[in-house]
Amino acid sequence: MNKTTLFEPLMFGRISIFIYVVGLYLSLNSGSVLGSVLFMDYGVPVDQSKQIEKTIAAIFLILGFISLMPKIWYGIPLVGIGAFILAYLTQDFGGGFFTKWSLISHSPRYLLPFGLVFLTFENTKKVGIQLFRVGVVLVFFIHGLESLQSHPYFAEYILNSFEYVGIPVHEDQALLMMKIIGGIDILVAALVLFSPSVFIYAWASFWVLITFVIRFLSFGWLMHKEVLLRWPNLVLPLILLSIMLIEGKKKNNESVFQT
Amino acid sequence: MILSNRQKKYSLIIVFLLAAGVSGAWAIYGAEIKDSGVKHLRVVFTEDPSSHAIVSWTSFSRTQENILYFDTVSRDAELSRYNFEQKEVRSGKITMTSMDKSEGVPEGFYNHAEINKLEAGKKYYFVVKSGDSVSKEHYFITGSRNSTSSKFLWGGDSRLGGEKPRYAGRTPHTDRQNMNKRMRILFESNPDIIALFHGADYGSTANWRHLYWWFEDHQLTTTKDNRILPLVISKGNHDEAIGFLENFWLGDISSENVNSYYYTTLLGEDAVIITLNTETIIGGKQKEWLIDELEKYRHSKRWVLVNYHRPAYPATKDFYDFTFARVRQTWTPIFDKYLVDLALESDGHVLKRTVPILEGKENKDGIVYIGEGGLGVPQRKVDPTLWFIQPPGMGGSTNHVHLISLTTEELKLQAIDENGKVVDEYSRQPRKL
Numbered sequence: 001m002n003k004t005t006l007f008e009p010l011m012f013g014r015i016s017i018f019i020y021v022v023g024l025y026l027s028l029n030s031g032s033v034l035g036s037v038l039f040m041d042y043g044v045p046v047d048q049s050k051q052i053e054k055t056i057a058a059i060f061l062i063l064g065f066i067s068l069m070p071k072i073w074y075g076i077p078l079v080g081i082g083a084f085i086l087a088y089l090t091q092d093f094g095g096g097f098f099t100k101w102s103l104i105s106h107s108p109r110y111l112l113p114f115g116l117v118f119l120t121f122e123n124t125k126k127v128g129i130q131l132f133r134v135g136v137v138l139v140f141f142i143h144g145l146e147s148l149q150s151h152p153y154f155a156e157y158i159l160n161s162f163e164y165v166g167i168p169v170h171e172d173q174a175l176l177m178m179k180i181i182g183g184i185d186i187l188v189a190a191l192v193l194f195s196p197s198v199f200i201y202a203w204a205s206f207w208v209l210i211t212f213v214i215r216f217l218s219f220g221w222l223m224h225k226e227v228l229l230r231w232p233n234l235v236l237p238l239i240l241l242s243i244m245l246i247e248g249k250k251k252n253n254e255s256v257f258q259t
Numbered sequence: 260m261i262l263s264n265r266q267k268k269y270s271l272i273i274v275f276l277l278a279a280g281v282s283g284a285w286a287i288y289g290a291e292i293k294d295s296g297v298k299h300l301r302v303v304f305t306e307d308p309s310s311h312a313i314v315s316w317t318s319f320s321r322t323q324e325n326i327l328y329f330d331t332v333s334r335d336a337e338l339s340r341y342n343f344e345q346k347e348v349r350s351g352k353i354t355m356t357s358m359d360k361s362e363g364v365p366e367g368f369y370n371h372a373e374i375n376k377l378e379a380g381k382k383y384y385f386v387v388k389s390g391d392s393v394s395k396e397h398y399f400i401t402g403s404r405n406s407t408s409s410k411f412l413w414g415g416d417s418r419l420g421g422e423k424p425r426y427a428g429r430t431p432h433t434d435r436q437n438m439n440k441r442m443r444i445l446f447e448s449n450p451d452i453i454a455l456f457h458g459a460d461y462g463s464t465a466n467w468r469h470l471y472w473w474f475e476d477h478q479l480t481t482t483k484d485n486r487i488l489p490l491v492i493s494k495g496n497h498d499e500a501i502g503f504l505e506n507f508w509l510g511d512i513s514s515e516n517v518n519s520y521y522y523t524t525l526l527g528e529d530a531v532i533i534t535l536n537t538e539t540i541i542g543g544k545q546k547e548w549l550i551d552e553l554e555k556y557r558h559s560k561r562w563v564l565v566n567y568h569r570p571a572y573p574a575t576k577d578f579y580d581f582t583f584a585r586v587r588q589t590w591t592p593i594f595d596k597y598l599v600d601l602a603l604e605s606d607g608h609v610l611k612r613t614v615p616i617l618e619g620k621e622n623k624d625g626i627v628y629i630g631e632g633g634l635g636v637p638q639r640k641v642d643p644t645l646w647f648i649q650p651p652g653m654g655g656s657t658n659h660v661h662l663i664s665l666t667t668e669e670l671k672l673q674a675i676d677e678n679g680k681v682v683d684e685y686s687r688q689p690r691k692l
């Protein structure tokens with residue numbers, strides 16, 4: 001693969017990091033887990049912890065802009081490190097549904113930047129592809145598990161979006177759908193792990209897109225922050241799909257453990 | 260480097276002192292709290308405080324026999340003299356995580372004795388027995404069945420609070436203890452208080468290292484003459500762990516399953532408090548159930564209040580965050596339709612009282628949302644620009660508990676801080692429906 005063919009996914013990846021960073025900026029600015037940890041766990045006065053949050057939000061935004069510049073790559077892993085720390089804090093602080101698994105469910109947020117750096121260089125691009133694959137596997141596996149365990153938000157997305165389109169469903173039906181969806185998600189994770197294909201990446205991308213749409217249908221425009229933060233969930237399978245299509249053959253079908 | 264004898268001697272002394280210091284500190288830090296017998300006595304009311312209660316306690320070894328002895332007169336803990344006993348006690352080992360173990364809290368066992376067919380407005384004296392250990396005699400008073408007035412305490416968010424170490428949630432959590440002492444004083448001076456309705460987030464988690472200390476501190480609410488302040492339980496976002504279900508068992512309630520933590524509490528003739536659960540699906544069955552309850556009670560009761568953890572009108576956290584918007588979108592249109600009399604909200608760690616709100620706008624006939632949690636949790640600051648806490652509403656930043664009284668003439672509430680100062684007051688007349 002030469003650099004010109006890889007240019008498109010790389011640029012899409014950089015733009016996507018920027019999109020994610022905008023979500024992060026909005027989330028940190030309006031008060032996030034970081035402020036809560038500083039205030040509740042470390043006793044930092046509330047104004048000061050808000051200030052720190054806003055400062056870090058601004059730093060992320062600058063890193064996001066830097067990530068857009070095609071020739072500079074070193075801002076990208078810093079976004080990854082930040083995303084990893086936030087996932088860790090979310091898991092550690094708790095207080096949300098399934099936050100005990102945040103390091104896994106948030107993995108695309110840090111694997112996108114880390115993977116993209118590897119993807120940038122010819123001799124490491126295979127590692128990048130495998131990191132993206134790991135991200136897709138983890139995010140589908142863990143959301144599948146959450147769905148099987150009746151994640152209340154997922155149920156509400158189904159209840160509300162079906163009501164929105166005029167076909168209201170009962171809670172039991174929503175929970176049954178979630179069992180099926182959860183099963184499919186885990187199957188998708190397994191297929192990406194053992195036998196990735198254009199079809200499975202297309203499905204994965206399509207499905208993430210659906211989850212964005214039902215968020216908006218369920219709770220309206222204010223879900224934009226939630227969707228921006230989850231943008232990397234869509235980007236990983238899309239980039240893998242585009243690379244496969246560009247290459248025209250399945251080059252990355254070895255197990256992630258073989259890299 | 261060659262040391263002189265004198266230097267060697269001093270070095271030895273220093274090494275010895277350091278070793279002693281380190282091992283001493285280790286011993287203090289790592290010391291496991293030794294508990295035996297029974298403690299953490301509590302009384303939980305659910306749907307009908309006039310006839311039903313759950314008496315719960317912690318024991319510290321596995322015992323075959325766990326029994327609640329009770330009577331309507333004091334028997335001075337002489338077991339044979341109690342007229343009633345409940346031998347069917349739901350007992351089990353409290354789940355311990357590795358962090359619970361490293362925090363040094365002792366292994367415990369939960370015990371829940373459910374009692375039905377109690378007489379309304381009656382003193383019940385009781386002792387609990389696990390194995391050979393017998394508690395001191397305590398008592399509680401059941402709710403009234405036909406009284407037209409009722410009084411209760413309400414507050415949420417009792418995790419941590421106090422100087423460092425904050426994170427562990429161990430001692431000191433002086434703010435929570437001070438609030439509990441304040442509640443005891445209020446309970447002693449207002450003996451007609453039925454219970455403490457807790458707006459949830461008891462500890463940082465519902466794991467044993469946090470709940471153990473919550474139960475320790477809860478004992479501070481017991482009056483000097485051993486009257487227990489009954490609890491009405493709701494569930495918050497920090498109460499997810501299995502320890503919550505193990506330790507706050509609700510027994511037989513009419514909601515679909517005991518883990519759903521939503522139910523209606525009858526207060527005398529004239530009032531109901533509907534406890535909702537923001538930590539499960541809030542649409543679907545819970546929403547249908549809420550509508551059913553409001554259909555049933557709105558016209559038959561003078562006062563209908565709702566109590567739940569995550570606020571619809573957060574006074575400090577992001578108003579547009581999905582966590583709160585979901586409550587606003589799902590429940591407030593129902594509150595509006597049935598014109599509930601007061602909404603009790605927790606979670607934010609501030610003190611607030613909104614202007615009356617109807618359909619998302621200020622309206623003199625609307626619903627006032629109070630609370631946000633101050634039973635010892637570190638206090639944040641309200642966003643002073645928010646429209647819904649402008650006068651006649653209010654916002655502040657102080658630990659507090661609400662004393663709420665409902666009579667035929669008015670609903671009256673006071674927010675009281677840990678020093679006993681009234682930091683907010685509000686009253687209103689019943690709705691003419």
Ligand SMILES: [Fe+2]
Pocket residue numbers: 460495496497568605606607
């Ligand atoms: Fe909370």
